[in-house]
Amino acid sequence: MIILDGKKYRDELLERYKETISKEKLSLGLSIILIGNNSASEVYVKNKVKYSTYVGINTQIHRLSEDVTLQEVLKLIDKLNSDSSINGIILQSPVPHHIDFDSCIAAISPKKDVDGISASNIFSLYQNKKTILPCTVKGIIKLLEHYNIDIEGKNITIIGRSEIVGKPLALALNNRNATVTLCHSKTKNIKDITSKADILISAVGKANFITNDMVKEGFIGIDVGINHINGRLYGDFNYEEVKDLASYITPVPGGVGPMTIAMIIDNLIELKRME
Amino acid sequence: MIILDGKKYRDELLERYKETISKEKLSLGLSIILIGNNSASEVYVKNKVKYSTYVGINTQIHRLSEDVTLQEVLKLIDKLNSDSSINGIILQSPVPHHIDFDSCIAAISPKKDVDGISASNIFSLYQNKKTILPCTVKGIIKLLEHYNIDIEGKNITIIGRSEIVGKPLALALNNRNATVTLCHSKTKNIKDITSKADILISAVGKANFITNDMVKEGFIGIDVGINHINGRLYGDFNYEEVKDLASYITPVPGGVGPMTIAMIIDNLIELKRME
Numbered sequence: 001m002i003i004l005d006g007k008k009y010r011d012e013l014l015e016r017y018k019e020t021i022s023k024e025k026l027s028l029g030l031s032i033i034l035i036g037n038n039s040a041s042e043v044y045v046k047n048k049v050k051y052s053t054y055v056g057i058n059t060q061i062h063r064l065s066e067d068v069t070l071q072e073v074l075k076l077i078d079k080l081n082s083d084s085s086i087n088g089i090i091l092q093s094p095v096p097h098h099i100d101f102d103s104c105i106a107a108i109s110p111k112k113d114v115d116g117i118s119a120s121n122i123f124s125l126y127q128n129k130k131t132i133l134p135c136t137v138k139g140i141i142k143l144l145e146h147y148n149i150d151i152e153g154k155n156i157t158i159i160g161r162s163e164i165v166g167k168p169l170a171l172a173l174n175n176r177n178a179t180v181t182l183c184h185s186k187t188k189n190i191k192d193i194t195s196k197a198d199i200l201i202s203a204v205g206k207a208n209f210i211t212n213d214m215v216k217e218g219f220i221g222i223d224v225g226i227n228h229i230n231g232r233l234y235g236d237f238n239y240e241e242v243k244d245l246a247s248y249i250t251p252v253p254g255g256v257g258p259m260t261i262a263m264i265i266d267n268l269i270e271l272k273r274m275e
Numbered sequence: 276m277i278i279l280d281g282k283k284y285r286d287e288l289l290e291r292y293k294e295t296i297s298k299e300k301l302s303l304g305l306s307i308i309l310i311g312n313n314s315a316s317e318v319y320v321k322n323k324v325k326y327s328t329y330v331g332i333n334t335q336i337h338r339l340s341e342d343v344t345l346q347e348v349l350k351l352i353d354k355l356n357s358d359s360s361i362n363g364i365i366l367q368s369p370v371p372h373h374i375d376f377d378s379c380i381a382a383i384s385p386k387k388d389v390d391g392i393s394a395s396n397i398f399s400l401y402q403n404k405k406t407i408l409p410c411t412v413k414g415i416i417k418l419l420e421h422y423n424i425d426i427e428g429k430n431i432t433i434i435g436r437s438e439i440v441g442k443p444l445a446l447a448l449n450n451r452n453a454t455v456t457l458c459h460s461k462t463k464n465i466k467d468i469t470s471k472a473d474i475l476i477s478a479v480g481k482a483n484f485i486t487n488d489m490v491k492e493g494f495i496g497i498d499v500g501i502n503h504i505n506g507r508l509y510g511d512f513n514y515e516e517v518k519d520l521a522s523y524i525t526p527v528p529g530g531v532g533p534m535t536i537a538m539i540i541d542n543l544i545e546l547k548r549m550e
Contacts, residue, residue, distance in 0.1 A: 179457070180457055182455055
């Protein structure tokens with residue numbers, strides 16, 4: 001069994017990005033909009049700032065209070081869209097209920113959509129044209145490629161159909177000629193499906209959801225789950241149970257998570273080059 | 276085995292549309308742009324005109340010669356976009372190589388995109404929001420509903436990943452809580468996948484592609500194939516071989532095809548109501 005070490009690869013990528021940015025004298029600006037006080041978001045944003053700054057990206061956080069109006073958020077986005085020193089805009093989710101997340105994303109210029117979740121990016125993905133991939137999707141694909149794991153022709157089961165992971169991942173892997181099955185909470189006989197998968201990707205958000213009776217011997221396991229229990233982080237896989245059945249597997253922490261954050265930087269450089 | 280009689284249901288729907296349009300005094304205009312001389316396109320367009328006219332839609336064909344420029348096509352689309360008597364615009368495919376189909380579709384106002392293939396319609400589909408469904412997708416779903424076939428929780432295999440059938444169908448069925456596997460030419464061990472499907476939908480374009488060893492007893496078969504061989508029309512299913520294994524099955528002709536054409540009218544009425 002080989003561990004898909006996302007943390008190690010992220011660190012290699014960070015050095016590579018740092019060198020690229022310095023050598024090519026790329027001037028990169030990233031704006032992160034953070035609304036309210038969500039402790040998980042604080043951690044995510046802190047890490048995004050940390051790594052972006054490390055590689056030489058001018059990163060700024062725009063903190064908005066919980067009671068900000070939609071209009072004020074849209075006004076800020078508009079300002080950032082027309083600021084030529086800013087190459088990427090992130091609206092950290094979740095946002096308060098009275099703020100319509102989709103309207104905000106629609107307001108971000110596709111040229112600054114570093115998260116790859118705008119309508120035009122998703123439609124390009126659907127059409128199998130060049131696009132900015134959502135960061136988790138890109139992180140998973142890069143990690144598989146790094147370990148020389150072929151995607152073409154593989155039977156891949158994805159569990160979880162969110163708009164930032166499951167659905168775009170299904171499209172992206174289909175574009176790479178995998179045969180994709182998208183499972184979710186209404187899926188029946190899920191074991192029958194998961195146990196046929198060459199590559200099993202779980203983005204459910206339930207600790208220990210994937211047990212040893214659900215996987216095929218020699219499967220490749222990608223665990224997107226981030227489940228905090230009593231101060232410890234767990235993935236969706238019952239790692240101890242399934243690890244010996246896997247040919248490759250991502251650990252949690254240290255697998256997909258670190259890759260996702262690195263892909264913000266990857267996308268930002270890509271956006272800059274497309275300017 | 277029950278035949279999913281698309282032709283019969285189409286005829287019922289046509290009467291219903293005709294009555295609705297007449298009762299509600301809906302003033303509906305449909306423009307079909309037909310470029311060049313493709314004999315298959317001629318037949319499709321003729322049928323679209325026939326049924327649309329029958330139900331009381333003012334339908335016009337815009338015939339453009341093979342050597343029309345992209346600019347001229349875009350100009351026509353622009354004119355139709357701003358013509359308030361036109362509620363729906365169809366660009367009949369295929370178009371000549373020098374005409375970029377995607378650019379033309381992007382030029383059609385989403386409010387007149389009766390085929391449901393514009394970026395904004397597809398993005399709404401992706402987000403599981405209200406949308407104009409592509410006609411074949413809507414036709415299949417309506418036909419299943421008409422026969423009280425539940426979609427939720429079903430394992431559905433789709434073969435063929437085109438942008439007008441396979442991909443939007445996968446999204447639409449996922450939105451209706453089916454578990455969807457999308458197969459294509461690079462799929463390996465396809466029999467293992469198709470033989471597990473509760474509902475098997477083939478949009479491959481190969482006569483007799485689906486044989487009796489590829490299906491599960493009691494499966495529901497939806498045949499989107501339109502294969503002309505020696506003047507006869509065949510679907511993708513080897514109908515004689517698989518029909519007795521099916522619980523429900525669409526014939527070819529008389530299954531999905533008639534439904535698709537009826538959905539143009541369904542979408543046009545929907546677009547009118549959204550105005």
